[in-house]
Amino acid sequence: MHLTLEFGGGLELLLENSTKVHKVEVTTPKDGQGKVTMKFLLSWVKENLIKERPEMFLKADSVRPGVLVLINDCDWELCGGLDAELEEKDVVVFISTLHGG
Amino acid sequence: MDSSATDGARLPPPRAGSRLCVRCGERKAALKRPKTLEQICRECFYIIFEDEIHQTIVQNSLFKAGERVAIGASGGKDSTVLAYVLSELNRQHNYGLDLFLLSVDEGITGYRDDSLETVKRNEIQYGLPLKIVSYKDLYGWTMDDIVKAIGLKNNCTFCGVFRRQALDRGAALLKADKIVTGHNADDIAETVLLNILRGDIARLSRCTFITTGEDGPIPRCKPFKYTYEKEIVMYAYFKKLDYFSTECIYSPNAYRGFAREFIKDLERMRPRAILDIIKSGENFRISTTTRMPEQGTCERCGYISSQKLCKACVLLDGLNRGLPKLGIGSTKAGARADSDGKQRTKRSERNTSSLQGKHGNFDF
Structure with a gap:
C-alpha cells in the first residue's frame, strides 16, 4: 500500500536527514485480513523511519499525547484513532505540539 | 485528497471525511474540538477559533x-x-x-x-x-x-x-x-x-x-x-x-x-x-496570613524588583565578576540561615522562579 507520511512540529528531527515528507510502501500485514490500521502504521513507522528518541513520538501503543494526527487532513480522533483503516494513497500527517511557542 | 463523498455512513470505523460538521451540517468535519468535543469543519473552525479569541479580548477589555x-x-x-x-x-x-x-x-x-x-x-x-x-x-x-x-x-x-x-x-x-x-x-x-x-x-x-x-x-x-x-x-x-x-x-x-x-x-x-x-x-484564595512580596525598583537599572537589585543585575554581576553561581539556586534555603531570614524569604519569593520558562516561549 502506498502512503504519504508527513512529520512536522519538530518530529521530523527524529527521522533521517530531518526529512518531512516520506512516500512509503507499507506491506500489508498478513493477519487482520490484510488491513493497514493506524495501529499497524505506528509500529511500522517506529521500525522503519524513526532513527532516534522514539519516545518523543510514541507512548505505549499510540502516539505520545500532544502529537496530532491527521488522515487526509482530518483529525484522526474523527476517523477511529488507532483502529482507523488506511487506504491506498492516503496521506497521514503527524505534528508535535510539544515544542515551544 | 478528500475524495470520499459525505455519505453519512455510520459503519465503524468511520473513514476520514464521513462525518458532517455539527455546526453547519454541510461540510465534512475536520477536527474534534478538545474544549467541547464537537466535530466541526475547517471553515466553521476558523470562525469559532477567531471569534472565541475576539470574545476573550472584548470581555476582558484587553x-x-x-x-x-x-x-x-x-x-x-x-x-x-x-x-x-x-x-x-x-x-x-x-x-x-x-x-x-x-x-x-x-x-x-x-x-x-x-x-x-x-x-x-x-x-x-x-x-x-x-x-x-x-x-x-x-x-x-x-x-x-x-x-x-x-x-x-x-x-x-x-x-x-x-x-x-x-x-x-x-x-x-x-x-x-x-x-x-x-x-x-x-x-x-x-x-x-x-x-x-x-x-x-x-x-x-x-x-x-x-x-x-x-x-x-x-x-x-x-x-x-x-x-x-x-x-x-x-x-x-x-x-x-x-x-x-x-x-x-x-x-x-x-x-x-x-x-x-x-x-x-x-x-x-x-x-x-x-x-x-x-x-x-x-x-485559589490566598490566606491573609501569607506574606506576599513587596514590589520596588532595582537600585542599579530601575527595573521592577522586590529586592535591592533585580535578578538580572545580580546574575549579570556574577557573570562579569567571573562568579556565575551568584544569584543561582535556593535563595530561600540561604535566607533561612540568615539572621534576617524572614524578611529575605518574603522578598525572594517573587524572584525565584520565573526562571524556568519553557524554551522558545516567554515567562509569566
Whole structure:
C-alpha cells in the first residue's frame, strides 16, 4: 500500500536527514485480513523511519499525547484513532505540539 | 485528497471525511474540538477559533483603541498564530491597534538565529513592523557566551530572567502600551501545576491572570488564555502558517517537561481537564496570613524588583565578576540561615522562579 507520511512540529528531527515528507510502501500485514490500521502504521513507522528518541513520538501503543494526527487532513480522533483503516494513497500527517511557542 | 463523498455512513470505523460538521451540517468535519468535543469543519473552525479569541479580548477589555501593542514573537507556533489572528481581528473588528512584532535574540546559534528568520518572514507576510532586541546589546553577553562560562546547568535561569526584561525593554523602545504573549491554555494549566508543586504562592495567584503587570510600566496580556494548544496547531496547519519548531539546543527543562506530559495525559482522557485546572488556579484564595512580596525598583537599572537589585543585575554581576553561581539556586534555603531570614524569604519569593520558562516561549 502506498502512503504519504508527513512529520512536522519538530518530529521530523527524529527521522533521517530531518526529512518531512516520506512516500512509503507499507506491506500489508498478513493477519487482520490484510488491513493497514493506524495501529499497524505506528509500529511500522517506529521500525522503519524513526532513527532516534522514539519516545518523543510514541507512548505505549499510540502516539505520545500532544502529537496530532491527521488522515487526509482530518483529525484522526474523527476517523477511529488507532483502529482507523488506511487506504491506498492516503496521506497521514503527524505534528508535535510539544515544542515551544 | 478528500475524495470520499459525505455519505453519512455510520459503519465503524468511520473513514476520514464521513462525518458532517455539527455546526453547519454541510461540510465534512475536520477536527474534534478538545474544549467541547464537537466535530466541526475547517471553515466553521476558523470562525469559532477567531471569534472565541475576539470574545476573550472584548470581555476582558484587553485593549483600548489607539494603543500600541507589541506581540512577543519567538517564531514558534503560538506567537505566529497570535500575530496572524490579532492582525486579522484588528482589521475585522476595527480595534484601532498599532501592532508590532517584538523578538528577543538570546544569541543561541542554530536555534534562535533560525527562528528569527521565521519572524522576519512573518514581518513581511503579515505587514507588521519588527523590532529585535538582543542579549548581546542589552547585557553584553549572548546565551552562547553564558553557556561557555557556566556550562549547561542553570543556563535556563539566565535566559528566563534576561528574556523577561528584554521584552519589557524592547516594548519600551517601541513605545508600546502593552505586550501580548502567545501563552495558551495548556501552558497556563501547566504553570498552575508547577506553582503548586513549588509552593510558589505569589505566582500561583498571578499566573492565571489574563493581564499582569498593570502596576508596572507595560502590562502584559494573554489572549490565548482559553485557547487549546491543539487548536492553535490545527489552525496553523490548516492555514499553512509559517512557524519554527525546534527545541532549544541548551538542555530541556525536565521539571516543566513532567508537568507538561502529565497535562497532556490528562487531556487525552478528559480534554476539559485543562480548563478545569485553570479554573482551580483562578479560584485559589490566598490566606491573609501569607506574606506576599513587596514590589520596588532595582537600585542599579530601575527595573521592577522586590529586592535591592533585580535578578538580572545580580546574575549579570556574577557573570562579569567571573562568579556565575551568584544569584543561582535556593535563595530561600540561604535566607533561612540568615539572621534576617524572614524578611529575605518574603522578598525572594517573587524572584525565584520565573526562571524556568519553557524554551522558545516567554515567562509569566
